[in-house]
Amino acid sequence: MKSKNVLILIVSLIVVMSCRKGEMPTHKYxxxxxxxxxxxxxxxxxxxxxxxxxxxxxxxxxxxxxxxxxxxxxxxxxxxxxxxxxxxxxxxxxxxxxxxxxxxxxxxxxxxxxAVPVMDISPDSIKLQVYCNLSDYYKYSTIDLKIISIRQPGNVFVDELVVKGLKNKHLSSEIITFKHKDDRGAAISYGAYLIDPATNEVIPTPKSPYYFLFARPQYPGFYIVNLTDRSGTMASSVIGL
Known part of the structure; x- marks a missing residue:
């Protein structure tokens, strides 16, 4: 009985010492x-x-x-x-x-x-984010971009979508998704036109026709498309992320 009382006293002292006012243990996360x-x-x-x-x-x-x-x-x-x-x-x-x-x-x-995070990419799709990097040849701070697919056989143009409000020298916050391969199993080529957002008309380039190759990745995945020009002649480079 005496040893039991001693044990209780020791435990009580430990509790009192560890619970003094202002000395409660704190947890840092x-x-x-x-x-x-x-x-x-x-x-x-x-x-x-x-x-x-x-x-x-x-x-x-x-x-x-x-x-x-x-x-x-x-x-x-x-x-x-x-x-x-x-x-x-x-x-x-x-x-x-x-x-x-x-x-x-x-x-x-x-x-x-x-870079906008991309959670899921299906095995037969590509996701693209556009960086608009036009020279002073084009006097636009903002453009729209009409994207077409070029289907084979026969170079058939199919309208896909229009990306609105691309600011020059900025990376678009919008991620666009396209099918990667056609029914024959070949990578699909995508073309584009520059569009004047004020008139919805195609912006002329130095060479006709005014469309240009926008993207044709060989593999599914997430890509940055660097949209640029050389004295007005449009070019794009596709960078895998």
Missing amino acids: FGSVSSTVANLPGTPMINIKWNGVVMDSLMSGVRSITLPAGQSGKLSYTVAGSNDLIADTVITVPMNNTLSFKILASTTLGMSGF
């Missing part, structure tokens, strides 16, 4: 932010900033930073050695979870921003 850089030509060294403070840097691959959960602030990506902004967003750090961002940065293409 954390979350993380994962940053991936797309494999584009001319990617600079990038600083990852949290509320203006550099947390890490990367030029390729993946980096992850850990932050207190529930904290809100600005996540930004800038060119290292300068304050040139690549992309930024306001986030709240999740508890015991990760927010993931994919960064597009290319001095070669003049491209910067966030």
Whole structure:
């Protein structure tokens, strides 16, 4: 009985000591932010900033930073050695979870921003995001883009859709999805026309006809289409992500 009383006394002392006023144990929770850089030509060294403070840097691959959960602030990506902004967003750090961002940065293409996340891509489809990169030949800050498919045999043109409001020197936030192969199992070629959004008329190019090859990926997947021109002659390059 005596030993039992001693045990109770010891336990009571431990409880009292650990529960003093103002000394209750606290739990700290954390979350993380994962940053991936797309494999584009001319990617600079990038600083990852949290509320203006550099947390890490990367030029390729993946980096992850850990932050207190529930904290809100600005996540930004800038060119290292300068304050040139690549992309930024306001986030709240999740508890015991990760927010993931994919960064597009290319001095070669003049491209910067966030890649829109794509969750599911079927085996017979392509998903495209357009970067409008027109020269001063075209005096438009915004264009529409009419996309057609060119079906074989016979080069039959089929209207697919019109992408509205493409801002020059910007990456479109819209992801467009197309069928990858035709009934013969061949990759489908997609063409495009530039459209004046004010008149809905085709914008002339130096060469007629005014359509140009927009995309013809050999494999299903997610791609950036860099829409550009050489003195008005349209060209596009398709970059797999």
